[in-house]
Amino acid sequence: MELFLLAVGTIIIGVFGCVLWFWGSNFVLDSIYPPRGPNAGENIRRASTIRPWLFLGPAILFLGVYLVYPVVNSLWLSLLNGSSTRFIGVDNYTWLVGDSKFQESMINNFFWLLIVPALSTLFGLIAAQLTDRIRWGNIGKSLIFMPMAISFVGAGVIWKLIYEYREPGAEQIGLLNAIVQALGGDPQTWLTLQPWNNFFLMIVLVWIQTGFAMVILSAALRGIPEETIEAAVLDGASHWQIFFKIKVPQIMGTIAVVWTTITITVLKVFDIVFVMTNGQWGTQVLANLMYDWMFRGTPDYGRGSAIAIVLMVLVLPIMIWNIRNVRKEMR
Amino acid sequence: MEGMAGQKSSLTWAVNIAALLLVILWTIPTAGLLVSSFRDRDQISATGWWKSMVAQEQTGFVRTGGADDQVQDGDLYVLEGSLVEEGQTLAAWGTSSRDPGAFAPGDSTEVDGATLSVAENGGYRLESTVPFEMRRGERIFVVTESPPSFTTENYSRVLNAEGIGRAFMNTMTVTIPATVIPILIAAFAAYALAWMEFPGRALLTAAVVGLLVVPLQVSLIPLLRLHNEIGLGKGYVGIWLAHTGFGLPLAVYLLRNYMAGLPREVIESARVDGATEFQIFRKIILPLSFPALASFAIFQFLWVWNDLLVATVFLGNTREQLVMTGVLRELMGSRGGDWEILATSAFISIAVPLLVFFAMQKYLVRGLLAGSVKGG
Numbered sequence: 014m015e016l017f018l019l020a021v022g023t024i025i026i027g028v029f030g031c032v033l034w035f036w037g038s039n040f041v042l043d044s045i046y047p048p049r050g051p052n053a054g055e056n057i058r059r060a061s062t063i064r065p066w067l068f069l070g071p072a073i074l075f076l077g078v079y080l081v082y083p084v085v086n087s088l089w090l091s092l093l094n095g096s097s098t099r100f101i102g103v104d105n106y107t108w109l110v111g112d113s114k115f116q117e118s119m120i121n122n123f124f125w126l127l128i129v130p131a132l133s134t135l136f137g138l139i140a141a142q143l144t145d146r147i148r149w150g151n152i153g154k155s156l157i158f159m160p161m162a163i164s165f166v167g168a169g170v171i172w173k174l175i176y177e178y179r180e181p182g183a184e185q186i187g188l189l190n191a192i193v194q195a196l197g198g199d200p201q202t203w204l205t206l207q208p209w210n211n212f213f214l215m216i217v218l219v220w221i222q223t224g225f226a227m228v229i230l231s232a233a234l235r236g237i238p239e240e241t242i243e244a245a246v247l248d249g250a251s252h253w254q255i256f257f258k259i260k261v262p263q264i265m266g267t268i269a270v271v272w273t274t275i276t277i278t279v280l281k282v283f284d285i286v287f288v289m290t291n292g293q294w295g296t297q298v299l300a301n302l303m304y305d306w307m308f309r310g311t312p313d314y315g316r317g318s319a320i321a322i323v324l325m326v327l328v329l330p331i332m333i334w335n336i337r338n339v340r341k342e343m344r
Numbered sequence: 345m346e347g348m349a350g351q352k353s354s355l356t357w358a359v360n361i362a363a364l365l366l367v368i369l370w371t372i373p374t375a376g377l378l379v380s381s382f383r384d385r386d387q388i389s390a391t392g393w394w395k396s397m398v399a400q401e402q403t404g405f406v407r408t409g410g411a412d413d414q415v416q417d418g419d420l421y422v423l424e425g426s427l428v429e430e431g432q433t434l435a436a437w438g439t440s441s442r443d444p445g446a447f448a449p450g451d452s453t454e455v456d457g458a459t460l461s462v463a464e465n466g467g468y469r470l471e472s473t474v475p476f477e478m479r480r481g482e483r484i485f486v487v488t489e490s491p492p493s494f495t496t497e498n499y500s501r502v503l504n505a506e507g508i509g510r511a512f513m514n515t516m517t518v519t520i521p522a523t524v525i526p527i528l529i530a531a532f533a534a535y536a537l538a539w540m541e542f543p544g545r546a547l548l549t550a551a552v553v554g555l556l557v558v559p560l561q562v563s564l565i566p567l568l569r570l571h572n573e574i575g576l577g578k579g580y581v582g583i584w585l586a587h588t589g590f591g592l593p594l595a596v597y598l599l600r601n602y603m604a605g606l607p608r609e610v611i612e613s614a615r616v617d618g619a620t621e622f623q624i625f626r627k628i629i630l631p632l633s634f635p636a637l638a639s640f641a642i643f644q645f646l647w648v649w650n651d652l653l654v655a656t657v658f659l660g661n662t663r664e665q666l667v668m669t670g671v672l673r674e675l676m677g678s679r680g681g682d683w684e685i686l687a688t689s690a691f692i693s694i695a696v697p698l699l700v701f702f703a704m705q706k707y708l709v710r711g712l713l714a715g716s717v718k719g720g
């Protein structure tokens with residue numbers, strides 16, 4: 014109950030504080046430069062050069078402190094030793110390159126990047142195409158989209174139940190092993206089965222991301238001008254030809270957007286690995302490795318930051334690509 | 345032409361079946377968890393959840409009473425009892441482990457000179473003309489059928505005992521301010537970026553887009569140290585601030601895109617009428633932007649509610665402070681095999697996001713499209 018009051022109190026204080034800031038600062042500005050009287054024109058001009066910064070102030074402060082400063086600071090910390098007391102140059106990075114866990118993480122991350130966006134986009138495209146053509150399509154869409162709302166941890170529990178293992182011959186309570194056993198195979202402990210266990214973790218993310226891909230691709234498919242499809246039908250194109258040669262090329266831009274968005278999610282994937290294997294049995298990934306170095310007995314901030322910077326460098330191309338796209342659009 | 349029509353309908357069938365398959369494939373994992381959370385502990389570990397809908401056959405044995413339990417009925421010595429528990433029905437029974445289902449209910453047989461008869465309702469009667477002398481009873485093998493049974497006991501147990509109730513409140517406490525505050529801050533910033541003229545506007549917009557993809561991991565160490573240095577430490581205020589910062593780029597970006605698309609005439613005419621920027625924002629922009637505000641609110645709500653990383657770093661790890669994802673993670677470690685507890689806790693933690701999702705799906709889709717499809 015106390016907690017509840019604290020939360021309500023914070024909302025009120027937070028919201029009230031924001032409103033007070035915006036309203037108050039604007040009020041002050043308007044009284045210093047009143048938009049009437051002898052100097053009205055000059056005052057309005059002056060006020061309108063200051064006002065945008067009042068509106069933007071809190072946002073810039075937050076973005077600066079919580080996103081820009083950490084990037085710069087991480088870069089600096091990655092050049093210091095574990096307790097950030099001594100400058101050691103690029104030692105953390107040379108250590109990283111030689112570390113077997115880091116190499117394992119890089120290889121795993123590479124496969125995650127290869128497989129998850131590809132499968133999610135593919136399934137998303139199939140789901141979009143199928144659900145757009147049937148009467149109960151909207152219900153189908155919501156159900157495929159639903160995993161989006163489930164936390165990675167929740168998804169971890171859900172899929173752990175599917176991968177659950179019992180002795181061969183025993184009654185299997187995990188769906189996957191039950192199917193394998195019914196088909197005459199031997200049940201496996203999927204999450205320790207190297208190197209395939211990585212793939213079983215990836216499936217969880219594919220399951221979550223497919224809905225996202227489907228929603229966006231379905232909107233793009235609907236946006237294709239009817240004429241191009243009609244022309245193809247008149248020319249006698251088959252369904253497959255229409256789909257692959259007419260529709261897919263026209264939504265290539267959207268496919269690229271979906272692909273890169275999922276790529277970013279994949280790079281940051283942490284919870285799934287953390288709760289299902291915690292990087293054991295050859296499933297380590299960068300995000301989890303970074304967490305490891307940050308929270309082991311005595312945290313090593315230097316190495317942790319170095320891994321974070323590697324992640325940052327990996328998303329950099331996407332960041333630049335995004336910025337260029339947006340600037341092109343704004344022009 | 346007939347061939348064409350036939351082909352068309354068979355294609356429709358194929359599409360329907362393929363779509364159905366896909367939907368089933370995507371729904372089954374969650375359905376499994378939901379069903380499991382309503383089963384009792386023994387059943388979960390005995391059979392797969394997909395078998396919970398049908399009656400379950402189990403084989404076991406029951407021991408009759410021993411010599412001490414016999415009663416005299418005329419000149420017969422009798423042992424009586426039941427082979428089934430409440431709720432079960434008897435499918436078959438037997439006297440040897442090699443063939444536990446040898447007899448049907450209602451049959452009788454000879455056991456060591458005594459007559460054993462089993463009634464339809466599972467009651468047995470062992471009668472003999474000489475007194476029984478065995479100390480331990482005879483074994484009777486039974487094949488029983490339990491009807492599908494579901495229970496809400498797991499839920500009451502988990503909510504009270506496993507700290508999930510407390511964690512639910514903690515999650516609420518984290519989520520609501522962390523959703524409301526960034527919306528306010530972002531709305532003002534987005535309005536400035538969309539409708540005010542000032543030098544550096546394009547640069548700032550580009551910066552927001554760039555910050556959209558900054559990996560959270562980069563922020564963890566510097567911010568943890570910063571929070572410790574300024575005395576904020578680990579606690580709710582810290583996590584609210586952190587989530588506000590992390591949510592802002594998407595909020596500003598979504599809202600700016602939406603506001604930039606509002607009709608210019610409305611805003612211009614309000615300016616001509618002498619409305620101040622603050623009035624325009626509050627009376628025109630905010631109400632018109634409701635769909636975009638709702639979209640972002642849902643995103644941020646889902647993201648904060650489902651987050652594990654930020655909560656583990658910026659909030660303490662004691663029982664009193666854990667959020668639901670944190671508790672769930674702990675349970676996965678400590679009670680990995682107790683599926684009734686895991687499934688139920690997981691379902692409690694995903695119930696609220698699922699509700700929000702189904703109720704406000706329209707806004708979620710709209711937000712996704714505004715954020716991802718160029719010009720959409």
